[in-house]
Amino acid sequence: MTPTRKRRLIVVSLVLVAVAIAAGLTALALQQNMTYLYSPSEVDAGHAPEGARFRLGGVVLEDSIARSTDSLKVDFVVTDRFHQMPVEYTGILPDLFREGQSIVATGAMQGDRFVATEVLAKHDETYMPKEVADAIDKAKDAHRVPGDTGG
Amino acid sequence: MTAASTWSACAALVRRDLILVWRRRGDALNPVLFALMVIALFPLALGPEPEVLRRIAAGVVFVALLIAGLLALDTLFRSDYEDGSLEQLVLSPHPLSLLLACKIGVHWLTTALPLIIVAPLLGELLHLPAEVRWVLVGALLLATPLLSLIGAVCVALTVGMHRSGMLLALLVLPLYVPILIFGAGACNAAALALPHAAPLLWLAAALVVALVVAPLACAAALRISLS
Amino acid sequence: MNILTLWFHKLGSPPTFYRIAGWLMPWCYGLALVTGVAGLYGGLVQAPADYQQGDAYRIIFIHVPSAWMGLFGYFFMAANAFVALVWRIKLSEVLAMASAPAGASFTFITLVTGSLWGKPMWGTWWTWDARLTSELVLLFLYLGVIGLYHAIEDRRQAARAAGFLALVGVVNVPIVHFSVNWWNTLHQGSTVRLFGPSSIVPSMLWPLLLMAIATHLWFFGTVLARTRTGLLEVDGGKDWVRRIVLADDAGPSAPAASERSHV
Amino acid sequence: MSDFLAMGGYGGYVWGSYAVFFIVLAIDALAPRAQRRRVLSELRGRLLRRRPRPTQVP
Structure with missing residues (x-):
């Protein structure tokens, strides 16, 4: 693998990992209730x-x-x-x-x-x-x- | 170019930036003093009733730290641009985004971390409820790296300009709005004894993405404005 | 495929686009005026009063199309900025920067008319509700892009930097659009839906859609006008620009001369 | 007609909105024209300075 390709692979996999973690945190956040008003x-x-x-x-x-x-x-x-x-x-x-x-x-x-x-x-x-x-x-x-x- | 040489380049960069900050350690206290003075203005303007101050405390501390951080952003690339070392950084064979991530990290350590450390004290000046104190610190720990990362992208876009102060604020503040809403929202929810985990989780999610994406964006922006 | 890329190259070359834009522009403006007048007649005269809001709801015929255009303009700008940054196409840079002022105008209209609508109906000029706040942030983003574009001397570098900022800010636009669904706030949900039935009667819907068409046409009219100027600016030294400048000089030279003496 | 102008008591709000709409869009349409004139005269000046053609200068 050429260095540029390797670097690109690292970047893409890092972005994917970050997005996956963020998606997990978001799912967790959506389970909490964010109350704007009470009935x-x-x-x-x-x-x-x-x-x-x-x-x-x-x-x-x-x-x-x-x-x-x-x-x-x-x-x-x-x-x-x-x-x-x-x-x-x-x-x-x-x-x-x-x-x-x-x-x-x-x-x-x-x-x-x-x-x-x-x-x-x-x-x-x-x-x-x-x-x-x-x-x-x-x-x-x-x-x-x-x-x-x-x- | 090997991975080892990249790491040593990063280490050298971090050491150099830390030494530069240490040589001018008086300047490093400026954001803290600025935040303290902004906080001191509020009781003078609104009157000293603890009830009033208690209600606005978390938000005021958040805004004061945000503006202090905004003013400190200018120093991120300023001196490096003037002495030409920023162009050396761009021309170096190592990944620019990684080097910039190191720079942003050092900048966060030296400007934002002191602000977070004094935040409970600033809250005390405004009678911040005790149960909110640690929520405030937690929200700041998640929010200030985000502010530094997003701010760095905008600083990179304005790096070649002579008077960029007001323009930088115009570029950065709209992008800061969601962070402020979530961060201060968590504190206000905690003050009302409401569930406050959700906004903190949103901030954490944004931070994780920004940690990877912002240095890349910062590198691209720097290449545009130095081209 | 080959013919298509060739055609694209042709269209993307500044002199060709300049000529086509000059031909299209009056059509955009003209059709925008025609559909706009028809839409306003339908909205102000033909459409009945609303069962809840009386005649005040007639602000919808400019508020909602403007809000759509504010968002559409941002997407248009960001898409062009993306093309400009990735493939370094000069025309896209100019197009992106040409759409910023038009989008900012529509966003400004949305905010002011919304405020004028909110006062009698909600009981307040302004509320820090998610949708209003993000619309305000959208305006600030536009102003930031325009400000950055004018702060940098070199036109192409300015367009690239401002386009980059537009791409950074694009995360905000979905938040604007979906915030009303995420948080239950004062602002009502979307009335006109692409999928499923719209909750508005046809006699009120057709003027709204006509106005939407009119604002789109108007947007493209001003974008084309600004793009023509921007192309002249960017390609300043080229032969085709020189011909246009000299041809313009040969024509009505008197006003141009007075213009110069003013400056 | 006056009923139409009154807009069921909301005339000020409705017509105010429409006035803002038309004024802003008129400015939006006129601004490129002014800019075009400015750019053309600027380019003409630059052109004449760089390559003076006595026959073309008015």
Whole structure:
């Protein structure tokens, strides 16, 4: 083997070994959970950190929004259709904030309430005119399909 | 050219670089002093409340060390380029990537390792929670070699330029972003008592690949900018 | 095979490409304008309002095509840089550097329009979400490539160094694209899918696709324009460039003369 | 028409986005032209300096 070929062989085998090790480490990393947000069920199960700030994700429960008359304070309930979590927020809410909307709230637990310092609305990737959305909802009601409003 | 002569060339290079650093050992402390001063600015700017400082401590230490390392990158090839020994290195019959790996290794030992050693102290200044301290050191041990390796490629691209400081930062910082996210992410997760192994494993995976690929890329970049 | 390589060599030679690009360029711009106007008519006038977002979603017709072009431009640049570095083809060097400003423009548009869309819909101008952050990093990568290219005196060496940087940064682009799938974040998933059904009704989809075609054509228009200039610059001393320069001199010389006096 | 311009209350955001889109792309299209003129005049200058042809110089 010529020196250049030998060198090339060494380089290629080193790269392959490195990629193999990296793939192993990546597989190991993927088994760990990287939590970006917690659902109410996870909070109920005690997975969320005590007293620390975290993100709560879920859907705003229907008929749960209570706006204060004299301030910007809003109370509502976030649900993942299994567990529910009362949320308290003071401030201006985004336009997309409404019942049945997926939201991401940042804040911390105070007792059994989640006090949010930021509420962001998450919209899904579906785009359609209002009539079509209504028709789909009607069809879902007719077939008694549990509404999947999560995004 | 035999394998033995290549090893002795590497050893000679490492010895020479270490001697050069030892002759100017005062300069070697500069990154540490710089990081210390950056850290000292934060309580002055944000106020001394321990609660506030505790929350930002890990991230601030990470960013301070990252910038200190970025400023130190410039010295990697600067003097070698000026006295012409860099071109000798490129022309030598030994694999350039291996020689560059030695240079990067020495540079990491002399600039990044002191920073890692003082990192717990810097964290203490910002009331870093005790359980995060060793996660921070571990993340830095994985992240700083990555920073040096990736930075070396960019330094090699700008080596012939006269004023490369700002440009180097522009080239390097976007590539540093994922490392910062994972490294500081691990510390923040540890501070919230969340599982923090995943980001560290990602860093380790990236480091393994970079250890092999970055010296090769650095050699190619150096050949381009010295051609 | 032989004919193909011959044809490739012909196309790759700067004078031939200069001529072909000069012929193609107006077509790219013209067709981009036609499809763009049709797409905008479809998007702004014909398409119905969205069931959730009302009329604000109409930003999608420029935001999403621009985002695609930002990524596409980077891939185009990196692919050309790869060809340039491996086979040392002059045309590829010029093409790679010509696509950087166009890609950077589209990435900038993506960031600004996304911000203008995020404010009413999400409730924030900006969030440090994975996809937004990586789009910002993409813009920085573009700026780094452009900055490095302009910092080096020798044009060919500059193109090679900047192309190398573009290749180093290419790892970032898949992260941009797939981050939204890896991390569950605020940004919604991809609406238009190559495989499987797109979650958008046809009356909204066709203007979007028309706009995508228009931005592609526009991208190639500006890339060809910049490539022509770049070829003149790189081949400065060659005969074909001299002929073009002198021919241009013989034509409208008055504005050129005033240009020189300004400098 | 005013309904169209109002965009259901989102007019500022929508038209702002479109304005950014057109302005940036217009700059993107005009910049190569200016650059081309600059390069041509530069090359012409270099050419004339190196090989002065009295008949060609204006």
